[in-house]
Amino acid sequence: MATRAKGSVWEIEARDVEAAGLAAADAAAFLAALRSAAAGAADEAAAWAAAATVLRPEHPHALHQLVYYSVYAGWDRAARGPPPYWFPSPADCKQTNLGRLMEVNGPKLLGSAYKDPISSFNLFHKFSVENQETDDSTAIVWRDEGLDDYPVNRMSLKELRTQVMTVANALDTMFQKGDRIAIDMPMTCNAVIIYLAIILGGFVVVSIADSFAPQEIRSRMGISKAVAIFTQDAGVTVLGSVPSLVKSWKGGNCAKGLDWTKIRVLGTTGEASDIDDNLWLSSRASYKPIVECCGGTELASSYIQGSLLQPQAFGTFNGASMSTGFVILDERGIPYPDDLPCAGEVGLFPIYFGATDRLLNADHNKTSSVEIERACNRADEGLLETAAVSIKPTGGGPEQLAILAVLKDRSTSSSYDLNILKSKFQTAIQKNLNPLFKVSYVKIVPEFPRTASNKLLRRVLKDQLKQELSTRSKL
Structure with missing residues (x-):
């Protein structure tokens, strides 16, 4: 963490604000506004809710870190769970899809027990789990952009089937079976119809995230050899991402x-x-x-x-x-x-079975790779990200923990002492996770292999590391 947190918001001083990147002329005014906002807060959550109103997007990230981690320095995660940073308002909650649904149906279904979408959330959720119905008369429900005051639109399965067949028949007159057709659209009713129509017509869907830049879209069109693309313009009020x-x-x-x-x-x-x-x-x-x-x-x-x-x-x-x-x-x-x-x-319930390759069992101690990476990411300020994988020794025995790291500034990789970095990783893991976990191998790499949607390819990393260590063992 770039900025050291204080024991509480009240321990933050002007020099801490300056060290976090705010000019000396602005530090005193910011600190006064922060203390004024947090005054009278009943607990840490209320203090953060007030402090968040003082912080601005243009403030240095180190300042956001200083305030957030200082406010919640005494928060007991084990007893109270993770600290909240956003809180629903009574007015705004009634403008959400679920909030409107609860306002209309809550009194009918729960009677006098229903109060409002926030306080009755758990009760309404329990009712939805215990009283499920299957109704296939409506296939899609949506509201068009900019028409918030109009009733929602509904499409039945019959209407959906008709429109899907219309688009599929149109595509059939222009393209050959097996052709690749791309979609670069937000998730609208038309996008659903087009997606299903491409499949129904015997073509191959090429999904392209509508957040991609033109160059990335062009690149994926070329890689997939798509012969056509569906797209439309849309304003952005909801931003999706991958960590x-x-x-x-x-x-x-x-x-x-x-x-x-x-x-x-x-x-x-x-x-x-x-x-x-x-x-x-x-x-x-x-x-x-x-x-x-x-x-x-x-x-x-x-x-x-x-x-x-x-x-x-x-x-x-x-x-x-x-x-x-x-x-x-x-x-x-x-x-x-x-x-x-x-x-x-x-x-x-019902029980679903699945598999994961992200549970590490190094030295007979099971811990999620994500938990290890969270601890290691903060072990050194020069790190951009880390990846934890388990490796099996060539001579047998328990799996060992390997940490791969990507630096913020790749040109500094030659100046990094891997033994010192390994020691930092070891300390971070022992302090935050499991004192029995031992880091056996550390390597700095230029970047991690990823999918088109930017998901980390852990199996590729593991295979590359296995091959490298196997070659080294033979030598």
Whole structure:
């Protein structure tokens, strides 16, 4: 962490503000505004809610770090869970899709027990899990951009089928079966129709994120050999991201000078989020909430997803999706009681089985690679990101932990002492995770292999490292 946190917001002094990058002439005024805003706060969460109103996107990130980590310096994560940084307002919550749904149906379904979308969130969620209905009469529900005061649009399965067949038949008159057709559109009703029509017509869908720059779109068109593309213009009020992409933005200071004031909510999926990276991302948009999503790739829906009706903490899911029920299991497979802070395996109902290659078992100690990387990312200020993988010794025995690192300034790689870096990683892991974990191998690399959506290819890293160590062993 670039800026050392204080024991509380009240311990921050003018020289700390200056050290965080604010000019001396502005430091005193900022500190006075900060203390005035935090005065009378009942707890750390209330103090942060007040402090966030004083911080501005153009302030140095080190200043955001100083205030955030100082406010929550005494927060007991084990007993209270992760510290929240965003809080739903009674007025805004009723303008969300779920909030409007609850306002209309809450009194009908819950009777006098329903109060408002915030205080009745858990009760409404429990009802949605226990009283599910299957109704396939409506296929898509949406509202057009700029028509917030108009009723929502609905499309039945029959209407959807008709429009999909119309587009598919049109494509059939222009292209050959097997041709690749790209889509570069936001997730609108038309995008759904086009996607299904391409598949129905016997063509291959080439999905291109609508956030890509023209050069990246051109590149993917060439790689996929797409013969056509569907696209449309749209304003951006919702910004989706991948944690690795955010880390890259932060490291390259890509958001400098950009106006993100129109963004009302951010989203992230694909990997576990880094707390400090999310602090940076949310601060660029005046602390708009970051909705975490999980389960989209495997299940075609998110079984855990952030809600705008609950306070949000960085790098954390603030609840389950509506109609999804799950429990947290302890080491014996027994569910923890509701509303009890805990850590364990997620148990879904019905039971879903899957596999992961991200659980490290080095030295017979199981820990998530993401947890190790979070600890190592802050071990040295010159690091952009790290990747933790397990390797099997050529002579047998327990798996060993290897840490690969990418530097912010690649030209400084020759000046880094790997033994010192290894010691820093070891200290960070022992202090924050498990004192029994031992770092066996450290290597600095120019960059990590990634997919087109910027997900880290851990298996490729592991295979490359295995081959390198195998060659070294033979020599």
